[in-house]
Amino acid sequence: MSGRREEETATPLDQAARAAWLYYVGGATQDQIAAEMGISRQRAQRLVAKAVAEGLIHVRLEHRVSRCMELERALTRKYGLKRARVALSLGKGADPVKAIAPVAAEELERIFATPEPLVVALGTGRTLRAMVEEMRAIDCPQHRIASLNGNMAPDGTASAFDVIMRVADKVRARHYPMPLPLVAATPEERDLFISLPPVVRARALAENADVAFVGVGEMGGEPPLLKDGFLTAEEIGELRAQGAVGEITGWAYDDSGTYLQTGANARIAGVRLERVAEKLIVAIAAGAKKRAAIKAALKGGLVNGLITDEITAEALLS
Amino acid sequence: MSGRREEETATPLDQAARAAWLYYVGGATQDQIAAEMGISRQRAQRLVAKAVAEGLIHVRLEHRVSRCMELERALTRKYGLKRARVALSLGKGADPVKAIAPVAAEELERIFATPEPLVVALGTGRTLRAMVEEMRAIDCPQHRIASLNGNMAPDGTASAFDVIMRVADKVRARHYPMPLPLVAATPEERDLFISLPPVVRARALAENADVAFVGVGEMGGEPPLLKDGFLTAEEIGELRAQGAVGEITGWAYDDSGTYLQTGANARIAGVRLERVAEKLIVAIAAGAKKRAAIKAALKGGLVNGLITDEITAEALLS
DNA sequence: TTAGGTTGCGAATAATTGCTCATATGCGGC
DNA sequence: GCCGCATATGAGCAATTATTCGCAACCTAA
Missing domain, CATH: 1.10.10 (Arc Repressor Mutant, subunit A)
Structure with a gap:
């Protein structure tokens, strides 16, 4: 024909x-x-x-490579994780986000396949955004999706990395976005924002989420917080001077995985995740630049789950 | 590197x-x-x-083509279906099973994503087997999987088209296979088989399934029942003479979608699906050879769901 | 109406991929 | 130890795919 x-x-x-x-x-x-x-x-x-x-074609690898499973077991043991996934690396030159996004999407789909209703909290950032693009559309109306931080860029527009809307779209679950900037101008403004009733409710939901998927931001090189204009170079320098090596949902933490008490942290409007035994908090991150940040988060127990790639996993184990 | x-x-x-x-x-x-x-x-x-x-790589198209959605709406209206999916055709020469298998897999995954525990009954055959190969592995322990017919080939070996084991493997749900041939040697042997306690239990579960996915066998050309050695050419000829145009789980039916009372049907050991309003019975079939069989099943209300391809859908609507 | 820019198209060509074939590399049987 | 047999390998070549380029159509603004 x-x-x-x-x-x-x-x-x-x-x-x-x-x-x-x-x-x-x-x-x-x-x-x-x-x-x-x-x-x-x-x-x-x-x-x-x-x-x-256009992302119409999704490719999945339906085979668990034993090398990755070994690394998963080793990470689980070393850092006391509840869940670990290691994606095959795409080689030293490639963007590790390309490798971990499909694996993270698979894990999130697995979470959504749980029959019991869950509250799933999501962070923001390039990695999570890439994960969402890899997700399959499937109805899971039993769950609720909470935002961990505001989706407003510094200029007041909705951020291009809006994760929660896209996820809610794909799984058709109720979602609770947070009409907030990631970083407020002053600590007082932050306090004002988070006292607004709708924000109080959204934050309460996120704080009590059963599962959270978050990205990890580095402080070295060109940190996402700087690149996206949430903080200035001076503010980043200040955080670094105070020992910050990484950041989760905007909250900076030091080498030992302890949240800083000072500086920009006083102006972060998003939820600061505290590890609670029954919660699953999964970090999705890979790449040489993020290594120190991931290691500190694992050591300090800020997360109890990790999705990364082979190269990063090897580095975290050495 | x-x-x-x-x-x-x-x-x-x-x-x-x-x-x-x-x-x-x-x-x-x-x-x-x-x-x-x-x-x-x-x-x-x-x-x-x-x-x-080896089937390690799965490709999915995450885009619903409007032409297919039109056909789905038209099929739903014309035949009073609960669910219809139309896959893009792969062209006149290609095997339509290749086109409908991924779409059927997607629909079955959607069924398994339901939070409420379901009993899902599955038939056998090449089409269903191809569907299973396209399925993603995901844990759904809340459901149970029932077999609609035996998985034994005429020579006593387990059939190469064993669907239920593979599905149970992929979704990690309890499964209830039926240690039976598809067709018994005599009506008496059939009655004996289906009076065995484990078979009685398996059949009861399948009969009360919430959802059933079945293939459709044609009677013209080289019917699957003949090709796979379940019936002889003479037996097929006899069924044809009695007006058989198609077969679901081995049970032959005529032009108007009414199960035959005679011939080989008296020796079919599998469950004969009866349409019940609250059940979803989905036929997965496409191709010119199967057209008459599909049309009769739809007309007679033997199924209330259909997964097919564009070309077949167009033919069913003309 | 026209100049300038943008978009989409086909031809040509460069790059990549798939196939065939001859050869090598084991491996079980004698 | 040696002989087929089966399987795997790399070279070369044919088929397929991606990219570049020039042209034409179309849109936009002066």
């Missing part, structure tokens, strides 16, 4: 989806796709590329 | 998984994979091919 016309309602994405389906599921060549869809060969190639670029 | 050695515990599948991960998730070329893993380029290519052949 050739020249089957797409119907009037076919959007560009529909076409891309069809081409990618024929390519990846059907195993057709681009020439065959072109013939099937009545388009040129290069258009078929462009449609397939578009489908991948 | 080049020449990172796989550790002593790396199986061939582990290597294949790593290569495929670098290829599909990391977007590396086979040359880069070869360098990273310290192997030759063609070995990298073979590993990637092996990972795909």
Whole structure:
């Protein structure tokens, strides 16, 4: 068959989806796709590329590599974790977020598959955002999704890394965003913000969440808090001088995994996670830059779960 | 980095998984994979091919094409279905099972994601088997999985199309296989088989299942019942003469979707599904050969759900 | 209306991938 | 120890895919 016309309602994405389906599921060549869809060969190639670029195509590896499982066991033992997942690394040069995002998505899907209603709290950041993009859509109306920190960027717009909305969209669960900046201008402003009734309720839910998935921010190099304009270079320098090596939901902590009492921490509006035995707090982070931050969080018991990659896992164990 | 050695515990599948991960998730070329893993380029290519052949790599299309949704709505309306899914076709020449298996897997995963404990009954056959291979592993211990028919081939061995074990494996739910042939030698033997206590229990569970996923067998051409040696050509001819156009879990039915009272049906040991309003009975079938069988099952209300492909859906609507 | 810019297309070409074949590398049987 | 047999390997080549480039259509603003 050739020249089957797409119907009037076919959007560009529909076409891309069809081409990618024929390519990846059907195993057709681009020439065959072109013939099937009545388009040129290069258009078929462009449609397939578009489908991948738009995130229409999800690839999962359904095989646990023994090397990763060993590392998971070792991490669990060394740091007393409740859960550890180690993703295959993509090589030294590659962005480790690409490797851990699908694995984190898998773990979060596993959490949502739990029949008992849960409150799942989510942080923000590039890594979590990448995780969300890898998640499959599935209805889990029994759960509730809480935000751990505000989704407002310093300029007042909703942050581009909005995680909670996208997750809620995919699993169709109730969600409780926090209309807050990540960092307030002054400690007083912070106190004012978190005394607002809707914020009080949202924070209460997040504080009592059964499961939390958070990213880990580093203090060395170009910290996310600086890159995204939440703090200035001087403020970061000050935190560093006070011993900060990492940050979770904006809260800076030192080498031993103890939250700092001073500096910018007095202005963080988000929830500070405290480890409680029955809670699962999973850090999702990998990469050489984040190593010190992850290690401190594990040592101080700020988290009791970790999703990382091979290279980082090896470093954390040495 | 080049020449990172796989550790002593790396199986061939582990290597294949790593290569495929670098290829599909990391977007590396086979040359880069070869360098990273310290192997030759063609070995990298073979590993990637092996990972795909072994089913380690799962590809999903996360986009609902409007054309398919239209067809789903139309099928739902015309046949009064509770659920309809239409997969993009892979073109006239391709095996439609390849197209519907991933979509069926997605729907079954959706069923298993339900928080309330369910009894899920499964049929057998090539289509269901292909569906299982596409399923993701996820723990759903709240559900139970029942078999609708025996998994024994005519020669007494366990059938190669054993669906229930594989599903139970993937979702870690309790399962209740049926140690029975699909077709007994005589009606008396059938009655004897189904009076055995363990079989009585397994059948009772399957009959009261909340959800059933079944394949549809055709009577024209080379019917699965004949191909797999459950019935002889003469027996099939007899069924055909009695008006049989299709078969579900072995039970033959006619043009109007009414189960035959005679012939081989008296020797079928599996459960005959009766539509009950609160049950969801989903047929998973596509292809020109199965068209008459699917249409009759829909018309007669033997099923109230359907997963098929575009071409078949169009034919069922014309 | 026209200049400037943007987008989409096909052709050409470079890069990558898959296949075939000849050869090598064990491995069980004698 | 030696002989088939089966399996795995790398080289070379054919097929397929990705990218670049130039052109044309279309849109926008003067």
